Amino acid sequence: MLLLGGASATPVLGGHYHPGDANWTTMSIEGTRTESRVAVALNLEGGLGLVRGSSESSANRIRYTRWSYSREIWSELSWIGSESDDVNIIGSPALASEAQSISASYLVDDAVNSYQYAAFSGGTWITRGELVENVTSATSSPGITVLPTGNPAVVFAVPEDSVQSIKVKERAVPPAWVNDAVLSPSGSSTVPASVVALRGGSGADLLVVFVSPSRQILWTRRTGPTAWSTPRQIGTHTTSDQVALAALDGGSAVVAYRSNSGRTGRLFTSFFIPSDAGSWSDATERISGSRIVGSPALTHGVGAASVELAYVLDATADGTGTSGAIRHIRCTAMTSGVCSAWSSPVSVGTGTGFTSVAIASMP
Numbered sequence: 279m280l281l282l283g284g285a286s287a288t289p290v291l292g293g294h295y296h297p298g299d300a301n302w303t304t305m306s307i308e309g310t311r312t313e314s315r316v317a318v319a320l321n322l323e324g325g326l327g328l329v330r331g332s333s334e335s336s337a338n339r340i341r342y343t344r345w346s347y348s349r350e351i352w353s354e355l356s357w358i359g360s361e362s363d364d365v366n367i368i369g370s371p372a373l374a375s376e377a378q379s380i381s382a383s384y385l386v387d388d389a390v391n392s393y394q395y396a397a398f399s400g401g402t403w404i405t406r407g408e409l410v411e412n413v414t415s416a417t418s419s420p421g422i423t424v425l426p427t428g429n430p431a432v433v434f435a436v437p438e439d440s441v442q443s444i445k446v447k448e449r450a451v452p453p454a455w456v457n458d459a460v461l462s463p464s465g466s467s468t469v470p471a472s473v474v475a476l477r478g479g480s481g482a483d484l485l486v487v488f489v490s491p492s493r494q495i496l497w498t499r500r501t502g503p504t505a506w507s508t509p510r511q512i513g514t515h516t517t518s519d520q521v522a523l524a525a526l527d528g529g530s531a532v533v534a535y536r537s538n539s540g541r542t543g544r545l546f547t548s549f550f551i552p553s554d555a556g557s558w559s560d561a562t563e564r565i566s567g568s569r570i571v572g573s574p575a576l577t578h579g580v581g582a583a584s585v586e587l588a589y590v591l592d593a594t595a596d597g598t599g600t601s602g603a604i605r606h607i608r609c610t611a612m613t614s615g616v617c618s619a620w621s622s623p624v625s626v627g628t629g630t631g632f633t634s635v636a637i638a639s640m641p
Contacts, residue, residue, distance in 0.1 A: 279580045280345055281588055281626055282327040283604050284316040284634040290329055291604070292343065292352035293626050297581040302606065304627035307343050309355025310336040315419070315520070315573060318636040319373035319380045320345070325638070326380045326398055328371035329355060338366045340384055344401075358396065358406060365407070369419030369470065370634075374430065375641045381430040383410065383422040391416045393434045395449065410434070410447055410455050418442065419470040419520075424641070425483060426475065431457075433473040433486055444471050444488050446500070459504050467491050472523035480529030480552035487512070487521045487533055495521055495535065499556060512548055513561040515539050524576035524585065528552065530615055532585055534564070534574040543569030545589055549616045559616045564607065565589075565623060571602065575637040585609035585617060588626065588637040602631040 281293035281302070289306040296303065310331035317328040325345030331337055341355040357364050368391065371384040379399035386392045392412045397405040410420075410432050418435035425431060431448040432455075444462045447455040471488035476499070484500040488509075493516035496509040516539040525531050529552035537544050541563060549559040564587070571590040579585050591603045604626040611619035626635075 279577070279586060279637065279639045280318050280320050280325045280327075281575075281604070281606070281638075282316045282318040282329075282636045283590070283626070283629075283632045284312040284314065284329060285602070285629075285632045286311050286313040286332050288629060288631055290316065290327070290343070290355065291627055291629055291632065292327065292345070294345070294350060295580070295606075300624065302624070302626045303350070305352060307352045307355055309343070310341050313633065315370035315634040316636045317371050317373040317382075318638045319375040320638045320640055321375040321380055322377050322640075323400070326373060327352070327636070328373055328382060328384075330367055330370060338368075338387060340365045340367050340371055358403060368417060372420050372422040373638075374422045374424045375638070376424045376428055377641065379404075381422055381424055383420040383430075383432045383434075385416055385418070385420060385434070390414060393420050393432060395430065395432065395455075397430075408453050411436075411445070413437070418468050421471050421473045423473045423475045423484070431473060431475070431484060433471045433488075435468065435471065442468065444486065446473065446484065446486065457503050459500075459506055461486055461498050461506055462488065462490075462496070462509055467493065469518065470520045472521050474523050474525040474531060476529050476531065476552070477525045477527050478529055479527070480556070482529065482552070485523070485525070485531055485550070487523050489517060489521065493517055493538065495533070497550075497558070507556070512558045513546075515546060515561060520573040522574045522576040524578055526578055526584065528615075532576060532617075533558075534576050534587055534589075536570050536572065536574065543592060545570045545574060547587070547617070551615050564620065565605075571632075572634055575635045577637050577639045579609060580639050583608040583610055583621075584612050586637055586639060588635045590632050590635050602633070603629070604632055604635050606637070
């Protein structure tokens, strides 16, 4: 299991989890700083991290780092293109993986903004800069997942007059991006949407979670090439940050988010129940009395765990803990599709001042 932590004033933090002794081995990754959310993915070949740089030499430029299983180290951050053909992006990059390759998507900042796709396999970028869609004045980061067929699917926001709509495109026949579904015709906020490929059991293959203009958390799932369910709300909380989303076995899923209503800044989770029309469990606060920074990060569990959850502590106001420190917890027991036991928080490294975290396990 891998983790990446981003900060604007300190080097990017890379972490590797050892389930046997429940410890994280971490190291600083030299090469850039970041003020944007980081991304990480893992497959049979190794791991990959993506970062949007914020230091002078790499400001707004996309960088990547590789994890080596054999050497158990992270590489120094380097550019996707050549040094003379660098890629400037808006917002945060996104990653998803399958057994042998890792898919990436990002919003390129150019005369016409464009959502683009890249693929990493065999130690190199085999596809880079493939156009998903040109979108004038787009500002929201994309999300990406990989279906069991191996097809990647990208979710992204499209400005339309005074609102933004959410679209999903699937790379069904390379390089054709199809299934141009509009999921929120009434518009959405500028908070990035999240997407996962469901892991069987429900007849649906994609699940999208996004945030409405009024900050409600909405969801929809796909049961056919263009057949999406009517977006419905998850719980009663609102949020201003991207919702973390992970697929679980049997067509289930889990979300984690930072609430900005009621218990402002607190970390909550909810589990998707795939039967019939689908529903979500009651939202539960994870770390009582503590606030978090920005978006948490989720992945399906390793070993005896069902879910892995990472977050950044916030010590402002009545929050507790060390500001900007990264923590990790695990769901260790599930009952009727909902987590019934969570581990105590574990520190990931000793650093502080982090603003984002990403976590990944094998697909």
